[in-house]
Amino acid sequence: MALRRNKLRTFLTGLAISWGIFILIVLLAAGNGLMDAVGKQFSSRSTNTYTLYGGMTSKPYKGHNSNRWIPLTDKDIRLLENNFPHVDQVSPRVNSGGNAVYGNQLSPIVLSGVRPVYAKTNDVEMTMGRFIDELDEKNNEKVLVIDENVQEQLFDPEEDPVGKLIFVNDIAYKVIGVWKGNPNSGGGECFVPFSTLKKITNKDEYSMLNFTTYDLDTKEANEAFEKYLRTQLAHLHEFDPEDNSSIYIISTMLQYLQTNKIMNTLQIFIWIIGIAMLISGIVGVSNIMRITVKERTNEIGIRKAIGAKSRSILASIVVESMIITTLFGYIGMWLGMMVADLSGDIISKAQEGNMVTINIVPSIDLGIVLMATALLIVCGVLAGFFPARNAVKIKPIEAMNYR
Amino acid sequence: MIRLENINKTYFGAQPLHVLKGINLNVEDGEMVSIMGASGSGKSTLLNILGILDNYDTGDYYLNDKLVKDLTENQAADMRNRMIGFIFQSFNLIPFKTAMENVALPLYYQNVNRKKRNQLAMEYLERFGLKEWADHYPNELSGGQKQRVSMARALVTQPKIILADEPTGALDSKTSAEVMQILREVNQTGITMVIVTHERGIALRTNKIIHLKDGVIENIETNNPDQLDFNQEIK
Numbered sequence: 001m002a003l004r005r006n007k008l009r010t011f012l013t014g015l016a017i018s019w020g021i022f023i024l025i026v027l028l029a030a031g032n033g034l035m036d037a038v039g040k041q042f043s044s045r046s047t048n049t050y051t052l053y054g055g056m057t058s059k060p061y062k063g064h065n066s067n068r069w070i071p072l073t074d075k076d077i078r079l080l081e082n083n084f085p086h087v088d089q090v091s092p093r094v095n096s097g098g099n100a101v102y103g104n105q106l107s108p109i110v111l112s113g114v115r116p117v118y119a120k121t122n123d124v125e126m127t128m129g130r131f132i133d134e135l136d137e138k139n140n141e142k143v144l145v146i147d148e149n150v151q152e153q154l155f156d157p158e159e160d161p162v163g164k165l166i167f168v169n170d171i172a173y174k175v176i177g178v179w180k181g182n183p184n185s186g187g188g189e190c191f192v193p194f195s196t197l198k199k200i201t202n203k204d205e206y207s208m209l210n211f212t213t214y215d216l217d218t219k220e221a222n223e224a225f226e227k228y229l230r231t232q233l234a235h236l237h238e239f240d241p242e243d244n245s246s247i248y249i250i251s252t253m254l255q256y257l258q259t260n261k262i263m264n265t266l267q268i269f270i271w272i273i274g275i276a277m278l279i280s281g282i283v284g285v286s287n288i289m290r291i292t293v294k295e296r297t298n299e300i301g302i303r304k305a306i307g308a309k310s311r312s313i314l315a316s317i318v319v320e321s322m323i324i325t326t327l328f329g330y331i332g333m334w335l336g337m338m339v340a341d342l343s344g345d346i347i348s349k350a351q352e353g354n355m356v357t358i359n360i361v362p363s364i365d366l367g368i369v370l371m372a373t374a375l376l377i378v379c380g381v382l383a384g385f386f387p388a389r390n391a392v393k394i395k396p397i398e399a400m401n402y403r
Numbered sequence: 404m405i406r407l408e409n410i411n412k413t414y415f416g417a418q419p420l421h422v423l424k425g426i427n428l429n430v431e432d433g434e435m436v437s438i439m440g441a442s443g444s445g446k447s448t449l450l451n452i453l454g455i456l457d458n459y460d461t462g463d464y465y466l467n468d469k470l471v472k473d474l475t476e477n478q479a480a481d482m483r484n485r486m487i488g489f490i491f492q493s494f495n496l497i498p499f500k501t502a503m504e505n506v507a508l509p510l511y512y513q514n515v516n517r518k519k520r521n522q523l524a525m526e527y528l529e530r531f532g533l534k535e536w537a538d539h540y541p542n543e544l545s546g547g548q549k550q551r552v553s554m555a556r557a558l559v560t561q562p563k564i565i566l567a568d569e570p571t572g573a574l575d576s577k578t579s580a581e582v583m584q585i586l587r588e589v590n591q592t593g594i595t596m597v598i599v600t601h602e603r604g605i606a607l608r609t610n611k612i613i614h615l616k617d618g619v620i621e622n623i624e625t626n627n628p629d630q631l632d633f634n635q636e637i638k
Binding site: 298299301302303304305306307308309310311312395396397400 | 451454456457476477480481483484485489491495496497508509512513556560
C-alpha cells in the first residue's frame with residue numbers, strides 16, 4: 001500500500017490523531033481527578049451536618065461590649081436538643097490535654113469527649129476495634145479510641161492495642177479502637193465518651209458542637225434554617241443576630257452545594273477545551289488527508305487508465321485512512337491512558353506520607369475516551385473519503401497529467 | 404478493429420477549442436499505424452478518445468465492433484482493462500510499487516489472484532529482459548527499462564490493441580530503436596498498435612502514417628517498414 005512508501009506523511013497524519021486523542025484523555029483525566037478529589041471530601045460524610053464554633057462579637061449589643069467571647073455551653077445543647085426543628089442528633093466536643101502512659105511509654109495526647117454520632121459527622125475512619133457507642137456514653141465508661149500516631153508511640157507493631165489499659169492523667173482507660181487520625185493536626189487526638197470527659201473535667205464550655213439534620217435538602221431550606229438558628233443563638237447569648245462572627249455556623253450541605261457549583265463550571269470549561277482540542281485534531285486530520293489524496297491524483301489517474309474502477313480506488317483510500325486513523329488513534333488513546341494512570345500512581349504515592357487532604361488522582365471515563373477516539377476515526381475516514389471521491393471523478397487523462 | 408465516424412471534440416474553456424473536426428478512420432486488426440502531427444493538431448486528443456480516457460462530442464467510435472459511447476465510468480474502466488494497453492511518454496509507473504507490482508496491477512483489477520498475478524508479471528518482465536529488476540522501484544531503473552516495464556504492464560492483460568503516446572519521447576535514439584523493435588515484435592503477434600509521435604523516424608517504422616493537421620486528417624501515407632534498415636539511427 002501507499003502507506004509504507006510515504007512514511008513521513010503517514011507519520012504526520014498519525015501524529016495529529018495521536019496527539020489530539022492523547023491531550024483530550026489527559027485533560028479529561030485530570031479534570032475527573034479533580035472532581036473525584038473534591039467529591040470524596042463530601043461523599044463519606046452524612047448528607048447534612050452542621051458545625052458550630054464559639055466566636056467573638058464584632059459589635060456592641062444591648063449594653064454588651066464588642067469583642068466579647070461567646071462560648072458554646074450546655075445551654076446551647078439544651079436549645080438544640082429540645083425539639084429544635086430539623087435537628088437530629090447533637091454531639092458536642094469537649095477537649096482536654098494530657099499524657100497517655102502505657103508501660104514505660106509516654107505520648108502527649110488531646111482528649112476529645114464526643115458522642116457516637118461524631119464518627120458519622122466528622123468522618124472518623126476506624127482501622128481497628130470500634131468507635132464509642134451509646135452504652136459507653138450512657139454509662140460514662142472510661143473507654144478510649146486512640147489514633148494511629150498514639151498507637152505507634154505506645155505499642156509494639158505486633159501488639160494489639162484493643163482491650164489494653166492506658167493511663168491518661170492518672171485515670172485508666174480501656175482502648176476500644178484505633179482511628180486513622182486527623183492528618184491536618186499532627187496527630188494525638190483520642191476520643192472518649194462525652195459524658196465521661198465532661199464528668200472528669202467538669203467543663204461547661206465546648207470547642208465545637210456538631211449536629212445532624214433531617215428534611216433540609218435544598219439551598220433555600222438550609223439558608224432559612226441557618227438564619228433561624230442564628231437568631232435563636234443570638235437570643236440565648238445576647239448578641240446581634242446580624243453579627244456573623246459571634247458564633248460560626250458551617251453547613252456541609254451549603255459547602256457542598258457551593259463547591260458543586262464551582263465544579264460544574266470547571267467541568268464545562270474542561271469539556272469546552274476538550275472539544276476544541278478534538279475539533280483541532282479533526283481539522284488537522286482532514287487537512288492532511290486532503291493533501292494526501294491530492295498528491296495521489298497522478299496515481300489515481302494511472303490506476304484508472306489501466307482499468308481501476310472508481311469504487312475500488314475509493315475503497316482503497318478509505319481503508320487506508322481508516323488504518324492510519326485507527327492505528328494512531330489507538331496509540332494516542334493508549335499513551336493518554338498510560339500517562340493518566342502513571343501520574344495517578346505517582347500522585348497517590350507522593351501524597352501517602354503527606355498531610356494533604358485533597359488527592360487529585362487522574363482517572364479516565366473509558367466510554368468517553370472510546371467515543372472521542374471513534375469520533376476522530378470517523379472524521380479521519382470521512383476526511384479521506386470526500387477528496388478521494390472528487391479525485392476519482394476527474395477524467396483519468398487529466399488526473400495523470402495533474403501536477 | 405477501430406472505426407471512427409465523424410468524430411468531433413471541442414474543449415470548452417474561456418475560448419472554445421474545436422480540436423477534432425470530423426475524424427473518419429479505420430484501423431484493421433493487426434495493423435500498426437502511427438499518428439503524426441504538429442503539437443495542437445489533436446493527435447493526443449484522438450489517442451485519448453481511442454483509449455476511452457476522454458469522451459467525444461459527436462460521431463461514433465467502434466472498438467472491436469462495439470460502439471463506445473455514453474459508457475458509464477465502470478464500463479469504460481472495464482473496457483480499458485480488457486481491450487487496451489497503454490504506453491506513455493512519461494511511463495506513468497506508480498513510484499512506490501516495484502517493477503513487478505506495477506506490471507501485475509492491471510491483473511489486480513481483473514480480480515486475478517496474487518500468485519497468478521505475480522507469476523504472469525514475472526513472465527512478461529522476463530520476456531523484456533527485466534527479470535533481475537523485478538524488485539526494483541521505478542526510480543532505480545533507466546528510461547529504457549522503465550518503458551519496458553510499462554510495455555510489460557500494457558501487455559500483461561493480453562489486450563487487443565496497444566495505444567502508445569510518444570513512447571520514445573523521453574528516450575535516446577538507441578533506446579528508442581530498441582523500444583520500436585519490441586513494439587514491432589509485439590505487433591507481429593497480432594496485436595493492433597496505434598502510436599502517436601511527432602518523429603518521422605518512428606512513424607517510418609509503422610505500416611500506415613496518419614497525418615493530422617488542425618483537427619482533420621490531412622492524408623494517410625502507406626509505408627513499408629520492412630524496407631527500412633532497423634539498425635539505423637532513428638533521430
